[in-house]
Amino acid sequence: MEGGSICSTVSSLHCDTAPLKIVRAQKQYMTDSLGVQYLDCVSNIAHVGHCHPQVVTAGKNQMATLVSAQGFVNDSLTKYVKQLISYFPDVLSVCYLVNSGSEANDLALRLARSYTNRMDVVVFDEAYHGNLGNLIDISPKMFNRMAQGKREFVHVIPYPDTYQGSYRDDDPQAAEKYVKEADRIITQATCNNRQISCFISECLIVNCGIVVPPRNYFRLLYNLIHEAGGVCIADEVQTGLGRTGEHFWAFEQYGVIPDIVTVGKPLGNGHPMAAVITTQEIADALGEYYSTFGGNPVACAIGMAVLDVIENEKLIQSAKAVGKTLLENLQILKTKHAVAGDVRGMGLCLGIEIVQDKCSRKPATELAQSIVYRLKEDHHILVQVEGPSHNVIAVTPPMCFTQLNARSLFNALDIVLSTCYQPGTVCTNIVDAQGSRSILSMEDLDSLKKENVEGPEAKRPRTSYDDID
Amino acid sequence: MEGGSICSTVSSLHCDTAPLKIVRAQKQYMTDSLGVQYLDCVSNIAHVGHCHPQVVTAGKNQMATLVSAQGFVNDSLTKYVKQLISYFPDVLSVCYLVNSGSEANDLALRLARSYTNRMDVVVFDEAYHGNLGNLIDISPKMFNRMAQGKREFVHVIPYPDTYQGSYRDDDPQAAEKYVKEADRIITQATCNNRQISCFISECLIVNCGIVVPPRNYFRLLYNLIHEAGGVCIADEVQTGLGRTGEHFWAFEQYGVIPDIVTVGKPLGNGHPMAAVITTQEIADALGEYYSTFGGNPVACAIGMAVLDVIENEKLIQSAKAVGKTLLENLQILKTKHAVAGDVRGMGLCLGIEIVQDKCSRKPATELAQSIVYRLKEDHHILVQVEGPSHNVIAVTPPMCFTQLNARSLFNALDIVLSTCYQPGTVCTNIVDAQGSRSILSMEDLDSLKKENVEGPEAKRPRTSYDDID
Known part of the structure; x- marks a missing residue:
């Protein structure tokens, strides 16, 4: 065995030029x-600060008390989920807890597809929504570099980049024009007998280079998606929990309410946990859902501490x-x-x-x-x-x-x-x-x-x- | 907002009859x-015992020191992965760390598909390999209960149940007969221009009711899969780390070496971590892989403690x-x-x-x-x-x-x-x-x-x- 020939999961962020240990x-x-x-200035995952003592203490205590209680009633789960959904508009009342942002986005797709009984997904060009098979399929950043290319059920629209895109900051109609582009692509898809299940995006588009869409963009685009029979998923994995300063979630900056929201590891200040929040109606379409470990006591204790710290500090x-x-x-x-x-x-x-x-x-x-x-x-x-x-x-x-x-x-x-x-x-x-x-x-x-x-x-x-x- | 209307991720194990808190x-x-x-007698996930002090201490200390170091070099990752792959046959020399058994099985499928450049998957009837979109597609236990039904790229073979199945414990040729059944189904698929990418299964089939296949079954079946051009994936999420008593992995009981092995949360005694282990050749076919959080310092510290406890105790x-x-x-x-x-x-x-x-x-x-x-x-x-x-x-x-x-x-x-x-x-x-x-x-x-x-x-x-x- 070659001990050293491992496939590390660490990205090459600072390793290419000078590895930092x-x-x-x-x-x-x-x-x-x-x-x-x-x-x-990198670790958005360490949301409330690396090794925050309150979070560490919550995690430590729970780890020493009860880690795994799969299959049993768990008060901390109910308490935590109640707290978490209190940060969402009333209509987003159902929460699923999973282990990672990728698992959350995968579940969001399943929810959208079950609810609409359709397959097709609209995404931003260059978007990235996670490293699972189903998410690579809908992430142009990934599939563009791979042999598989774009699947027939994926429809790529330009993201509203008013600095590098087709319509720029000097154009007061930029939002409308980007939405028109999206409309054209969706209409074309519909003509080809494709049926839109959902649109998924970040609202502040980090993966495309911290792109800030025009103020009225998402209102127009969400309308378009709904008219096409799809639902809207906001990927808040990188932007949630108040990162945008004004609100708890980036979508709130745009005056829209997504049908499904996904949140990632900042929820646990780095502890592997994530969540999907949606409406009762959409949740009902999926039926029973089971995660061995989503909502385990340690995740709930840590998650609650993170929410407390955000408030207290x-x-x-x-x-x-x-x-x-x-x-x-x-x-x-x-x-x-x-x-x-x-x-x-x-x-x-x-x-x-x-x-x-x-x-x-x-x-x-x-x-x-x-x-x-x-x-x-x-x-x-x-x-x-x-x-x-x-x-x-x-x-x-x-x-x-x-x-x-x-x-x-x-x-x-x-x-x-x-x-x-x-x-x-x-x-x-x-x-x-x-x-x-x-x-x-x-x-x-x-x-x-x-x-x-x-x-x-x-x-x-x-x-x-x-x-x- | 209805605070109580949450979709808990807790299974109904003991909740149906009398909820246990x-x-x-x-x-x-x-x-x-x-x-x-x-x-x-339920929590196989708490592999070395609930809240084992050595594991808790390792987790506590690391949580207070460094949780998230995404993008940076991480000694503990190298050390842990080296230790983990030392428990595998030499040829299985590449390891990916992820957050859950589902993520591991999803990656295993991607590896198999990239390597073979084929899509189709052979699975046991009633098998369950995780709760992600791609895994539901290949888990009869899931898709049989859903509207979507079986996808065209999935080929279901009977699991070798010598108590309830077609060939039973009184038949010395049971293994051969079950493999012949599999052969028939795979041949049929090939005639229909389907190409087998992989076979995935547990070797001690927990999800089908702790079914113990006959001694020579997997040797015959793995040969069949390899002849059909596919690779073999052993799902050790429930059976790994010595649970079967004789060996570290259930596949070893059968004298076979899978091409890809997946391991789940028992690796972390309940901490959300999992792994995929494969050959250099198969890993090379996938190319670059990135997990934000797989192999994070806390997971590695906990994982190492679990391996130590297994040895020491x-x-x-x-x-x-x-x-x-x-x-x-x-x-x-x-x-x-x-x-x-x-x-x-x-x-x-x-x-x-x-x-x-x-x-x-x-x-x-x-x-x-x-x-x-x-x-x-x-x-x-x-x-x-x-x-x-x-x-x-x-x-x-x-x-x-x-x-x-x-x-x-x-x-x-x-x-x-x-x-x-x-x-x-x-x-x-x-x-x-x-x-x-x-x-x-x-x-x-x-x-x-x-x-x-x-x-x-x-x-x-x-x-x-x-x-x-």
Whole structure:
């Protein structure tokens, strides 16, 4: 047996250029094996902060008391579910608990298909809804890269990207025009005897690069879907629990009520749990449902603690205030730096789109990646890229992210953006707006990567963010 | 909002007749809200015993240190996976970690389909492989009860039940005959231009009623599948980690090596984690795989503790010894009681099939359910029923189940079996071999149910198993 030949499930987020071995984390900070502390703008899953003591205590106590009680009545389940659905509009009154966002989206599809007795799904181009067979089928981000291609029951509509899309921020009719596009595609499908079961999307479209649809977009689109006989599923796996600052759920920003909502691991601050919330009518169509482990006592105890912390620490109000400041600051960077093409988002779900120049808006993929790398190496700030061109720097930190953290990020970004495209610096493959190059060469990256893998003799400087917290 | 109208994910195991509110559990014992302690012969998921201190400590410490490190290098992942695959034949060298047995089986299907570039799946009749869209499609236990029915890419073969099936224990050629049946169905499919991608099954078939296939069955069947161009998936979600007493995995009992193996939550003693193990060649066909949370530090810490406990406490050897004694004792019950039709299983995965009489072997479903009920009410022992006719009493306790526990179960079963079909007792709907009736009437059940829901004034007697542990 080759012991080392395992298929790790870890993504290549920071591993490609310089693997980072995180050994512990508290609040919005992660510490690596060398003792270096990083400001975490990545882990939206650690919703109320890494290892929040209240959540840890709830989990610890329950783990020592009762983990598995499958098949038995469970008070904590009823209590937790009651609490969770109190955050939804009245009509969304039925809740299923499962183990992951993927399981939630899979169940949402089943609910939609059972209720409508139809098969077809409308999705955004470049959308990603999970890593299960049925979800890959409806995730263009996945199936576009695979031999299987698009299934006949999937209908892909353009997402309303008013920065890179066909209809842009200067068009007051952008929403209507995107919906018209969707209408055309759905009508075509109907003509081909396809019947729409559902539309599934994020409302703040994180996977497509933190795209913020126009205000009236979802009202128009949901109407269209309902008229076509389908139901609307809001995937709140990345955007739920107050991340958008204004409301508990991103769909609320758009004045719509989905027929089905899915929520992921932020529910458990990282503990594997997720939920599907829907109407009684839709739930009735599915009939009996059984999950061995969804709604187990540990998940319920942790989930309840997370909801309590969100309330007690006023994390939604905080996300709103901090997000507002950060967005305003990022707007300054946009006016200051040629490659900061667009800045957008809500609450603590923000994106900076890195482009070659502001006229062409051409994505500067490698530059974005080198910015991520520089933020990590020089400033000990962790961000990642999102979007189809991997050129949108995403800021989705734990919700306890502070104003001071926002300033640290702003300052660091300002420095990195000021230097990353200076003319005359050595680089490969990255040409910015001015025809200059990033200061990092691929050789530099290679040697840095090697150094990190092999472990440098000299430890990197220890930086602590504690003093500014 | 109707607070109470939730769709609980709890099964109706003991809820139908008398809901049991379990509030804590240790080792092989569960305690309800009235303080009554039960001997747990149900929770195979609490593999090394409920709330095992070593597992709880590992989980607690890791939860307080680092829960979510998605996208970063994770030493504990490498260490754990290395340890886990050391329990497999050398050729099974690649491991994926996911959140649930369902996610594992979904991934196994994807692996098989990617590798063979084929779609079709061969399954046992009445099989159940999980509660996700793709798994319902291949689980006759599910799709048989649903409007959708069987998909064209699913081929159902009879499971080799030598007690109730077409070829029985008195037929030395039973294995060959069941394989011939499978051959006929697969050949038919091939003639219809269907191409077999894989066969998926449990090797000790728990979901069909703890059915033990003949010794040479899987060798013959796996050959057949391979000849048809498919791969073989062993679903070890319920049977893995030494439950069968002799080996670490049930497939080893049959001298076969599957191409893909799936393992479920017993891996984490109830913590939501699961794994898929396969060959490098098959993994290569899938390419990149990403799970947000599979292989997270908490899962790895808990998983490692579970493997350690299995070794340190010699739980497999114990399961073998205790299982052997219990099986021998159950054989005595079989000779003694007219309704104990068959007794079978391996290690701590045993079944007692309750029948109307031993000649007709007709399933006595309601009688089996009343036995379950009596064991719980009178003897504080929890078992459940399995199998298509819900007449097989399944004994799948935590692996720390002792010889004394086995004796308690034996004695209780002996008493219950001695009284449950006495002629002249009042009953409804349950007619046993002698034309007599169970001593429990439906009215009795109703009143007991009501009493339990409303909470009886007088507490039930407190029984502790501590003294005999």
